[in-house]
Amino acid sequence: MDLWYTEKHTDHSGITLRIKKTLFSGKSPFQQLDIVETEDFGRMMLLDGLVMVTERDEFVYHDMITHPALFTHPAPKNVLVIGGGDGGSIREIVKHPGVEQAVLCEIDGLVIEKSIALLPTMACAIDGSDPRVTLHVDDGIAYIREHQNAFDVILIDSTDPIGPAVGLFEEEFYRLVNGALKEDGIMVAQSESPFYHAEIQRAMYRNLRAVFPIVEMYQAFIPTYPSGLWSFAFASKRYHPVDDFDRQRAASRPFATRYYNEDLHLGAFMLPTFARENISA
Amino acid sequence: MDLWYTEKHTDHSGITLRIKKTLFSGKSPFQQLDIVETEDFGRMMLLDGLVMVTERDEFVYHDMITHPALFTHPAPKNVLVIGGGDGGSIREIVKHPGVEQAVLCEIDGLVIEKSIALLPTMACAIDGSDPRVTLHVDDGIAYIREHQNAFDVILIDSTDPIGPAVGLFEEEFYRLVNGALKEDGIMVAQSESPFYHAEIQRAMYRNLRAVFPIVEMYQAFIPTYPSGLWSFAFASKRYHPVDDFDRQRAASRPFATRYYNEDLHLGAFMLPTFARENISA
Numbered sequence: 104m105d106l107w108y109t110e111k112h113t114d115h116s117g118i119t120l121r122i123k124k125t126l127f128s129g130k131s132p133f134q135q136l137d138i139v140e141t142e143d144f145g146r147m148m149l150l151d152g153l154v155m156v157t158e159r160d161e162f163v164y165h166d167m168i169t170h171p172a173l174f175t176h177p178a179p180k181n182v183l184v185i186g187g188g189d190g191g192s193i194r195e196i197v198k199h200p201g202v203e204q205a206v207l208c209e210i211d212g213l214v215i216e217k218s219i220a221l222l223p224t225m226a227c228a229i230d231g232s233d234p235r236v237t238l239h240v241d242d243g244i245a246y247i248r249e250h251q252n253a254f255d256v257i258l259i260d261s262t263d264p265i266g267p268a269v270g271l272f273e274e275e276f277y278r279l280v281n282g283a284l285k286e287d288g289i290m291v292a293q294s295e296s297p298f299y300h301a302e303i304q305r306a307m308y309r310n311l312r313a314v315f316p317i318v319e320m321y322q323a324f325i326p327t328y329p330s331g332l333w334s335f336a337f338a339s340k341r342y343h344p345v346d347d348f349d350r351q352r353a354a355s356r357p358f359a360t361r362y363y364n365e366d367l368h369l370g371a372f373m374l375p376t377f378a379r380e381n382i383s384a
Numbered sequence: 385m386d387l388w389y390t391e392k393h394t395d396h397s398g399i400t401l402r403i404k405k406t407l408f409s410g411k412s413p414f415q416q417l418d419i420v421e422t423e424d425f426g427r428m429m430l431l432d433g434l435v436m437v438t439e440r441d442e443f444v445y446h447d448m449i450t451h452p453a454l455f456t457h458p459a460p461k462n463v464l465v466i467g468g469g470d471g472g473s474i475r476e477i478v479k480h481p482g483v484e485q486a487v488l489c490e491i492d493g494l495v496i497e498k499s500i501a502l503l504p505t506m507a508c509a510i511d512g513s514d515p516r517v518t519l520h521v522d523d524g525i526a527y528i529r530e531h532q533n534a535f536d537v538i539l540i541d542s543t544d545p546i547g548p549a550v551g552l553f554e555e556e557f558y559r560l561v562n563g564a565l566k567e568d569g570i571m572v573a574q575s576e577s578p579f580y581h582a583e584i585q586r587a588m589y590r591n592l593r594a595v596f597p598i599v600e601m602y603q604a605f606i607p608t609y610p611s612g613l614w615s616f617a618f619a620s621k622r623y624h625p626v627d628d629f630d631r632q633r634a635a636s637r638p639f640a641t642r643y644y645n646e647d648l649h650l651g652a653f654m655l656p657t658f659a660r661e662n663i664s665a
Contacts, residue, residue, distance in 0.1 A: 114423070115423035116422075116423070118397065118398070119390060119397065119398055120397045121395070121397065141396070142395070142397070143397040163656070298441075298607055326579055331605055331606075331612015359657075361656070362657055362658065366654040370651035370654025373652075374648065375642070375643045375644075376641055376648070
């Protein structure tokens, strides 16, 4: 059977990938979850029919949602991930030797369960093998409300602002995150495509600027995401991701990275003009 | 009719775009040329069935093949484009007030003719309106052989290294380009996708390094190109694109740019680790 998956990024354009077989297909209380084997991109997880991660290009997303914050904060010990049930962000966080506690708070237990079963290269640190890691199957907003002044870094590894993630793009949520961070804490959130999602970005960055003194956007290239150009919001209470970046510490990291490096850290904040304009105040 | 164009970037993956109508479809002595109207990306030109440019995202490609070289060279006066029959590169070159001569050498006259007729936003400077611009319908290799020591900047705005463009990726050609440049000249060439074309890049950069003392790769995001991550080779006889870059001159450019800016110029050279490794000697 010649099977193709096509994701429309708009009504009129998208990507198409040849599929070898479906490994899992089911419905949780929150969303439709599918895990398929592609010809080109390895295994791929879809939520409500949209690509979340593929084995071939997840290194970009997971390098870039984690390392810029963890190498800007001078000594991150307590790190929280909201969402990110595939485990890829936690895998990168625990590569930092100074991290003492990495908490995953994912609303959908089925995502965690099937990632551990079917996406082991991503879920390798949420399978119980690392004592620094704890998992909570819980609503991120509720969790954060109950854990104020607790974290050095909080990463919002969410889906798009539709469905269960919609509250994770609102000012009220960012106020809770601000409170859950210690006085010099950093939040990073995936912030959609500058090419396709200018309106979402405008609202999101306005909400962030109402809460955090330092708010910057940075970019990464993710082939299976709409347009290939993706972005992250860096929101911080004290440290600036460029001005306070210790290039030498990042350069002497004790692990390999296929996307992130100490130069790219700086370059990622140097945005195309149209992307900068999306979020100009 | 629900009409979709699908370009396979490999045998197993690609992009798909809804098409409103076909504006031109014909064969030149060199290649198949199609110009269609898409729903999302405006008009689109295809050569031998591959996307060359779309009206919506061509600003990225044309900003980035031109301005990094033209803002690195302190006073570019004579500029040559090999390929680039759509005219977008020439349009950007003549925005630089110091440019006295912009030469387009395109092997396929049909591309020029149909771009002037159907892609006026790109071809607006090759339609006879700018006295600094001259057009040659000629083989780029032959043209360069006959114009040694003539140009400050030469841009290789070519198709992929298959079909008519294959010779434009070889060491012998780069030697001719080197000779066609003045003693402080700069060449920029499109250099494929670091994500999909590692082998092509490896050979191309090896060939360039055999000829030029300064060879660097830089990146740009082009949604309709394979993977969305595209690259350019910067090969230079004297000026380094980062160390010798006059940020202030670029910042005070007398024209607007939707992609390029003086910070992005620097950031574009800060590559993902895997891209850097593609071209490590």
